[in-house]
Amino acid sequence: MWRILLCFYCFIQFDLAFAQVNSNTAPPADRAASLIEAGQAFVQKRDYVNALKSFDQAKPLLEQQNDEYRLGRLLKQIGDLYAARSYFRQSAEHYRDAITLLRKTGQNDLVGDCLESLANINVNFGYSAQAITNYTRALAVKERLNDTKGMLQCHVMLSKLHFSDKNYELALSHNREAQKLAGKDWLAETNTAIQDGVILTFLGNIDQAEAALKKAAALVSKQNNPSSSIKLYSAMANLCLAKKDKTCARAYIDSAKTMMQATQAPELAIEALSQIAEIHKNNGDYAAAFDAMLWMDRYKDVFRTENIERISAEIREAAGAALREKEIESLNLSNRLKESQLSREKQSRLALLRESILMDSSLLAQKRLFAALENQSQLREIQLFKEKELSQSLSRENTLKQKLLNDERRNRNFLFLGLSAMILLGGVIYLQYRKQHKNNSIIQKQSAELAVLNREIHHRVKNNLQVISSMLDLQSQTLQDSSAKGVIKEAILRVQAMAFIHQNLYRDEAVNSVNMNEYIQILSDHLFKTYNINADKIQLHTQIEPLQLHTDTAIPLGMILNELISNALKYAFKNREHGSIWVVLKKNNQELLLQVKDDGVGVPPDFDPENTSSFGYEVIQAMAQKLRARLNINGNPGTDVQLLITKFKTTT
Numbered sequence: 001m002w003r004i005l006l007c008f009y010c011f012i013q014f015d016l017a018f019a020q021v022n023s024n025t026a027p028p029a030d031r032a033a034s035l036i037e038a039g040q041a042f043v044q045k046r047d048y049v050n051a052l053k054s055f056d057q058a059k060p061l062l063e064q065q066n067d068e069y070r071l072g073r074l075l076k077q078i079g080d081l082y083a084a085r086s087y088f089r090q091s092a093e094h095y096r097d098a099i100t101l102l103r104k105t106g107q108n109d110l111v112g113d114c115l116e117s118l119a120n121i122n123v124n125f126g127y128s129a130q131a132i133t134n135y136t137r138a139l140a141v142k143e144r145l146n147d148t149k150g151m152l153q154c155h156v157m158l159s160k161l162h163f164s165d166k167n168y169e170l171a172l173s174h175n176r177e178a179q180k181l182a183g184k185d186w187l188a189e190t191n192t193a194i195q196d197g198v199i200l201t202f203l204g205n206i207d208q209a210e211a212a213l214k215k216a217a218a219l220v221s222k223q224n225n226p227s228s229s230i231k232l233y234s235a236m237a238n239l240c241l242a243k244k245d246k247t248c249a250r251a252y253i254d255s256a257k258t259m260m261q262a263t264q265a266p267e268l269a270i271e272a273l274s275q276i277a278e279i280h281k282n283n284g285d286y287a288a289a290f291d292a293m294l295w296m297d298r299y300k301d302v303f304r305t306e307n308i309e310r311i312s313a314e315i316r317e318a319a320g321a322a323l324r325e326k327e328i329e330s331l332n333l334s335n336r337l338k339e340s341q342l343s344r345e346k347q348s349r350l351a352l353l354r355e356s357i358l359m360d361s362s363l364l365a366q367k368r369l370f371a372a373l374e375n376q377s378q379l380r381e382i383q384l385f386k387e388k389e390l391s392q393s394l395s396r397e398n399t400l401k402q403k404l405l406n407d408e409r410r411n412r413n414f415l416f417l418g419l420s421a422m423i424l425l426g427g428v429i430y431l432q433y434r435k436q437h438k439n440n441s442i443i444q445k446q447s448a449e450l451a452v453l454n455r456e457i458h459h460r461v462k463n464n465l466q467v468i469s470s471m472l473d474l475q476s477q478t479l480q481d482s483s484a485k486g487v488i489k490e491a492i493l494r495v496q497a498m499a500f501i502h503q504n505l506y507r508d509e510a511v512n513s514v515n516m517n518e519y520i521q522i523l524s525d526h527l528f529k530t531y532n533i534n535a536d537k538i539q540l541h542t543q544i545e546p547l548q549l550h551t552d553t554a555i556p557l558g559m560i561l562n563e564l565i566s567n568a569l570k571y572a573f574k575n576r577e578h579g580s581i582w583v584v585l586k587k588n589n590q591e592l593l594l595q596v597k598d599d600g601v602g603v604p605p606d607f608d609p610e611n612t613s614s615f616g617y618e619v620i621q622a623m624a625q626k627l628r629a630r631l632n633i634n635g636n637p638g639t640d641v642q643l644l645i646t647k648f649k650t651t652t
Contacts, residue, residue, distance in 0.1 A: 032061035036074060048081050055081070072101030076110055079117065087470065088121045095121075112141035112150060119157065132161050152181040152188060159195060163202075172199045190219040190228045198235045201242050209239055230256045340442075347438075351431055358427065362420060369416065373409065380405060469495045493562055496526060513651035514554035516585060517544040523558065524565060524583070531569045538569070538579050545586040550649035556623035557594065557645075563616040564596035564641055572600025572639060592645040594629075603635030 039054030055078050062071040075098035082091035095114045102111045115138035122131035135154050142150035155178035162171035175195050182189040193216035200209035213235055220228045233256035240249035384398050469492050476488040524540055527533075549557065565581065573579040584595040609617050609631065624631050628647040634640040 028061045028064055029067070032058045032065070032067075032070070035061070036070075039077070043077075043081070048085055052078065052081055068101045069105045069107070072098050072105055072107060073110065075101065076114055079114070083117060083121070087467075088124055089470075092118060092121050108141055109145055109147070112138050112145065112147065115141065116150070116154065123157070123161070128161055128165060132158060135161070148181055148183070152178055152185075155181065156188070156192070156195075159199075163195075163199060168199050168203050172196070172203065175199060186219065186223060187225065187228070190216060190223065190225075191231065193219060194228070194231045194235050198238055201235070201238050204242075206239070206242060209242075213239060226259055230259050233259070347434075354427070358423070366416075493527065493530060493566060512551050513548045514551060516547045516549055516554065516557075517542075519554065519558065520544055520561060520583060520585065523561060527562070527565050527569060531566075533569055537577050538573060538581065541580060541582045543582070543584045543586065547585065547587070548651045550651055553592075553627065553645075553648040553650075556626050560594065560620050560623045560643065561596070563620050567616060568596065568598045568600065568639065572598040572602075574601060576600070588644070590646070592648045594643040594645065595641070597638060597640040599638040602637055602639050603633065605636070607633070607635060609633055 035054045035058035039051045039058070042048070042051035042054060055074060059071070059074060059078075062074060075094045079091045079094035079098060082088070082094065095118050099111055099114045099118075102108075102114065115134050119131045119134035119138060122128075122134060135158050139151060139154035139158070142154060155174045159171045159174035159178060162168075162174065175192055179189070179192040179196065182192055193212055197209045197213035197216060200206075200212055213232070216232055216235070220232050233252045237249040237252035237256070240246070240252060380402075384402070387394055387398055472488050472492045472495070476485045476492075479485050479488070520542065524542075528535055528538075528540070561583070565583070568581050572581075580599050582595070582597040584593065584597075586593055609621065612618075620631070624643060626647075627643075627645045629643040629645040632642045632644075634642075
């Protein structure tokens, strides 16, 4: 009996050891390091799609380990990749997050680089004030680190920005600091000398401007740099115009144009023509400024065509990479299914082996027991026979002993059968437990994979919407019609409103639940920045209940909010500097109340939302019908729009 129990115990220990070996996984820190190393290898190959994928997979592992040092560096790398692919909005978001962690962990050199990159993005979007702020902050960091090259770049950019804003004194101050830092950098020294002459010309210091440009001409003559020559010609033309010598100015401008045509560099031509147009405009020669702008538009078309071809190639490359990735995932899934089938077959063979061993052991024990009982019975019969020969008087006692022996034999058999049944029942229960435990593990794993897949889908949808928004933005730059630009701008805002929904979904654990308080805050901040609204003048007041809405309700609700807040920012405060907007979202009995109110000029008395030609109100009517909402508009005083929504779904 003890041998049977020992075999059963050994098989249990073998199963437990096998399960423990299969459950071992690499630590999250090692996996994060491997993913970052793989991403950097993709960056060296300029495979930015796979590099971003590796970095995105490493990011939650570092967050799980609370490794703020490496997480800050990783966020900066992701921002650099988005900037390299011209996805400036995503790049700016990662730079801001990286700055917080890098400053917290004392990596000030990378903080300065992030601030400078943010400032470059602000310049690309035309946000001059924000660019000046970020360059100033970056300059402070570079000065603490004694980074001469970084300080030089910040001073140069600040000088250009202040010059564009016609703050010539500040522009001259930063340019002089850049001259001090130029050192043996011939190109930087030449450009700062030319810029010094231009700024002094606009300040009216003609003698000092002539001296600065003579110094610049001497530096240009020692180099073979078309860019410096074109800038010098433009600066000399500006000086001639300041001296009222238009013939001299025209000669320098013609020389600059001739050199531009010879270099065949669109970006160089755009920069030079922009400077020439600015010179003509400041000197009142609007016809010449218009001519320079026409030339600049032609070079912009060339530059834009080259960029569109580059972006198209990147999109095709990304699509091919995504297709290859799906094929790899399909093969991996097939391999995992085969491994699962092999594992189940192995478990079945082990179970059959255990059952066979148990049955053999049980049969052997029964045979030994029967043999022992037979031997004992034979001895008893011999003894009884001898006792009968000795005395007939003991026959009754022998009969009684025989009965007792029979009872003992029956009880022993019953005990053995009961013990065998208990052992078999225990084995069956254990096998069922193991099977149920394995099934539960598979279900949990599939559930986790499904959740990750859903978040990945929302992430990709959000990225695709960002791509659409960027392409619409690029398209709007080619249009001359302001109304067409306005229509595309509104389309961009509608796409961004839906992108924020998917951004909220893939960041949260619940894949179909939207935090409306957070979403409305992000949407309103984006609209204020888009329409360049100062939050100190036009104030937004919100009263949002902590609601978690299903995507079927959140998406049309977001579209309605986008239209109402946009209308308030565009039309409610004309000829006014101050005002307020109120946004209310709360449950009212069995209905959901959405209210957007402002204290602006209101709507006309004869305004009818059902008969208006406004596309925005058509969107609002369509979304309201989808939500089965009643729309009420009160236009005096201000505009008060209320929707009582009867068809909505929450996830809390």
